[in-house]
Amino acid sequence: MTDHLTVVDHPLVQHKLTLMREERTSTAVFRQLLREISQLLAYEVTRSLPMDTKTIATPMKEMEAPVLAGRKLALVSILRAGNGLLDGMLELIPSARVGFVGLYRDEETLKPVQYYFKVPDNLSERLVIAVDPMLATGNSSAAAIDLLKEAGATNIRFLCLLAAPEGVARMKEAHPDVPIVTAALDSHLNEKGYIVPGLGDAGDRMFGTK
Numbered sequence: 295m296t297d298h299l300t301v302v303d304h305p306l307v308q309h310k311l312t313l314m315r316e317e318r319t320s321t322a323v324f325r326q327l328l329r330e331i332s333q334l335l336a337y338e339v340t341r342s343l344p345m346d347t348k349t350i351a352t353p354m355k356e357m358e359a360p361v362l363a364g365r366k367l368a369l370v371s372i373l374r375a376g377n378g379l380l381d382g383m384l385e386l387i388p389s390a391r392v393g394f395v396g397l398y399r400d401e402e403t404l405k406p407v408q409y410y411f412k413v414p415d416n417l418s419e420r421l422v423i424a425v426d427p428m429l430a431t432g433n434s435s436a437a438a439i440d441l442l443k444e445a446g447a448t449n450i451r452f453l454c455l456l457a458a459p460e461g462v463a464r465m466k467e468a469h470p471d472v473p474i475v476t477a478a479l480d481s482h483l484n485e486k487g488y489i490v491p492g493l494g495d496a497g498d499r500m501f502g503t504k
């Protein structure tokens with residue numbers, strides 16, 4: 295994967311995203327759509343994984359069949375909203391290792407504050423896919439990637455549902471080596487750091503909090 299930003303314009307992704315954006319969509323439906331869309335995005339973010347072959351026997355004959363190469367990949371959820379993307383991805387990649395980075399956004403400064411960090415071992419030998427639905431200012435995403443690099447990760451991809459141009463620019467400046475995959479690139483951030491038109495607070499919408 296070489297492009298810094300990939301917008302997944304698949305019709306199913308775009309249709310599901312529209313339903314998720316709608317204010318009147320219920321928590322249950324929002325969560326289900328996020329699960330479905332995360333699998334479609336997972337398909338894209340894993341598109342260029344290195345492959346190997348192994349010898350298997352079909353009922354007909356032996357063959358050299360393709361398999362994923364190397365160590366199990368690591369999915370890292372940026373709490374708490376990242377968990378919404380994580381669940382669906384794990385259904386598709388059940389043997390992935392899982393990590394969590396806990397960052398909350400100080401609503402005054404919009405700066406990230408760390409409260410939890412637990413990741414799989416041998417991070418340097420794994421593809422690490424960091425997931426967070428909303429790439430807004432990019433401050434918490436860039437901080438999460440800093441922590442993953444400090445823990446040894448060298449091959450990182452970032453998966454989100456929506457991105458703001460400000461967040462993409464921040465990530466490109468801080469981590470030009472980390473490709474971003476998203477379902478849409480929205481217009482801008484408002485004065486509170488929310489993506490416009492966006493979908494509101496992703497965590498609140500998936501967990502039914504306010």
Ligand code: URA
Binds near residue numbers: 428487493494496497
């Ligand atoms: N986080 C969200 O949940 N929504 C936004 O629009 C921005 C950050």
